Amino acid sequence: MPRIITLTTDFGISSPYVAMIKGVILSINPQARLVDLTHAIGPQNVRQAALVLADATHWFPPETIHLAVVDPGVGTGRKIVYARIGQHDFIAPDNGLLSRLALATPPSTIITVADPRFWLPAVSATFHGRDIMAPVAARLSLGLEPQRLGPVQHELVQLQWTEARVSERRIQGSVLSVDAFGNLITNIPADALVNVPRGEKVTIVCDEHETHGIFSTYADQPAMTLIALIGSSGNLELAIVGDSATIMLGVNVGAPVTVAW
């Protein structure tokens, strides 16, 4: 069975850069099965990509290879890494891209990608995604042992991921990401809410906007109502029924969210 390689980049949908990466991979392994994860990460937004990787990659079958290229430090001293996380293989710049994944599942192996034998013969200073990472991912998909890519490394570069603070009758968190519907996804996991009473007794405040109760679905309340619910990724989410919460409330990533009861 040819292996699956997923692609996550900030290259946008109109540039030829994604196609170059696909061409390089298919030139080395014409049977590789490419799946676009997303190419619409905000330019150089490592945190956004780290969240998308943490949310989406574990849904793929074991032995999937995930190639992620959001690389503002390309051509500098930042390393490129191979990491084994769970039963998946990752290739990415070591700039925090894999740090959200590693928070949940510490990597069992981390290798610095260092041996140029597995890269393209000519490596540009500005596009290591194409010249180093794509050929390495393609060779892994053909069965190359990760250990041959370079020396073992003991840690990944970490980003700061603020966790929600849970106290007796209060949880303080923040908006972690905004989805295509304009829903505000918080850093408050469902686990933190198991002891929270259901119904009107719980108050959720996001910036200066307030709502009561935690619901099951978007359709539980009338259109244009602000509601709180457990979203698809298992975290508390704030939504405007039938509209965009980020636009209607003027709220974005980083805004404070408080649950009190």
Add this chain to the structure above:
Amino acid sequence: MPRIITLTTDFGISSPYVAMIKGVILSINPQARLVDLTHAIGPQNVRQAALVLADATHWFPPETIHLAVVDPGVGTGRKIVYARIGQHDFIAPDNGLLSRLALATPPSTIITVADPRFWLPAVSATFHGRDIMAPVAARLSLGLEPQRLGPVQHELVQLQWTEARVSERRIQGSVLSVDAFGNLITNIPADALVNVPRGEKVTIVCDEHETHGIFSTYADQPAMTLIALIGSSGNLELAIVGDSATIMLGVNVGAPVTVAW
């Protein structure tokens, strides 16, 4: 030959939700051949998705499985359905998404997706596309009999699709959709125009904008001219040569279109 599964959603191009669906399908059937139909349906715009499905799916080979997830009522009483339409299999929420297709070709089988044995073990309240529809589509691609999904159902939920009214020297219709070029696609089929004289004698009015004659191609008139022609989907279309009719005329879906002679 592994079966093709097309994907149509309103998830946008930057969210991880599309990737989650792909991951679930490939985890169940690693050989499934995924084809993105589009993920840029307007948020919760069931009518737009219904039109895209009706226009595009019949071009695929027989036995293609089409998975469509535009699902504002997720988690409520709305059903999820399997439908056999022509030689194709469809999985979608029963909210009108398949109603435009069913108008042209009544489904030969409709089944309510009801048996949780074919779903993911844990089903969220907000993402049945991933937790119910994707695994069901994947299992159909492996040969599961649709009859095992649940009980037979006799009708699909319908949306209102206004047809053009044809009278002796006049056809009254409206703009059905707008394509990426800004062309206005109407609900007036070519069939309705067979008795219409060609050339200057026919007048087409869209909102307050008027043009004369029905042309064959966009290039038949000078740049910036408003022209009427039979478009790629077989309906009357209004276009501004070399520019966007929706932007230049300020006309959008629903605007009245009259053909008179």
Add this chain to the structure above:
Amino acid sequence: MPRIITLTTDFGISSPYVAMIKGVILSINPQARLVDLTHAIGPQNVRQAALVLADATHWFPPETIHLAVVDPGVGTGRKIVYARIGQHDFIAPDNGLLSRLALATPPSTIITVADPRFWLPAVSATFHGRDIMAPVAARLSLGLEPQRLGPVQHELVQLQWTEARVSERRIQGSVLSVDAFGNLITNIPADALVNVPRGEKVTIVCDEHETHGIFSTYADQPAMTLIALIGSSGNLELAIVGDSATIMLGVNVGAPVTVAW
């Protein structure tokens, strides 16, 4: 090994037109391996597509088929062509789409696509991409001899591609394209810069904006600095570190760029 067919269009990401083309190809050759190059070419922007094809297609393996549909003259006298360029096959309208590729590598064979036996039975006047080009590409992927498509043709339609002018201590070029990061890619190739001194002594002026030195990577200077460097496609590029040069400078395709020392 099923052949790869890449797709490049200006159809946008929300229209059903791309899916129709995929459906037609897969109906003729269900094993064809489709790779989206991009569908976000600006509407009818033949020059932009010609640049993307020239930059991206050569990264794919030999015997890849590239189908490109940016076709403002559809339904007029413009021809549709097959061209063999290097070890790749191309199908496109003969409107200059392949002219940037042909500048670097003259086609070894050009055939006018003329024999309707290889097209869909019904050909619309407005969508030859679906009705003529897609079935022809699919049949080539099944082994059809290109010579059977129609008569040999001796030249492709050319577009004007202005080359940079190199004089003793000065190179005059212009901005050729803008990527998703807002970087300005010029028509000045790295070759033209080999005799240019490195460091402060060289001055690059783009519109009225001036910078000094040619750097290796984006990260060589502080954030918000305008820098010049050799980009991923091998041409001189102007970038604002950590931001968008096209937005910050108000500079777009066609702007003059001068290198002087």
